[in-house]
Amino acid sequence: MLDIDVVFDRLKEDYTRTLDETRETLKSLSVKPRLPPDSFFILRSGWAIENHISSLFRRVKKSMVILCYDPPGFLRKHYAAIKPLERKIDLYVVVRKKEDYVDIRLPIYEARGTVLDLLESSPMNESVIGLRKDVCTILVDGRDFLVIAAAGSGRHAVIGSDMPIIGYLQKTIVERLTRS
Structure with a gap:
């Protein structure tokens, strides 16, 4: 048997x-695996977005620009991960109104001129992907980017790597911030 x-x-x-x-x-x-230089992806799950944010915070080597489109919710949520970066890299947190962020101890820059125009325009086309509210854009080491937007009760993100335009954009924003 x-x-x-x-x-x-x-x-x-x-x-x-x-x-x-x-x-x-x-x-x-x-x-x-090698991604083509002009590749980007859309993340649709909260877990994938948070995982990618954590990955960016771990991988950053030189500099990070965080463009905040909304009130300080994103910065408060990720403060514990962002704060240690301040000692390791060049960190720029760009907001519309600095007074909305007085309780957040990070290098906060109030956007002016062209950078303010950038914050007041939507980085993602609402009519194409149906997103309603931009949350933030993160530019990392002049090569990686992440744009988060809200749609109803959910969030979506567009991510990309090895895109030369990101280096130019990040450098230009930093130059404009430090000039004023």
């Missing part, structure tokens, strides 16, 4: 061994 426990234990061992072998084979390949 066939012992079901023995059969299942054997299947489990075989399955685990096969998974371990597959993992080791995949590790040995060490293939790093």
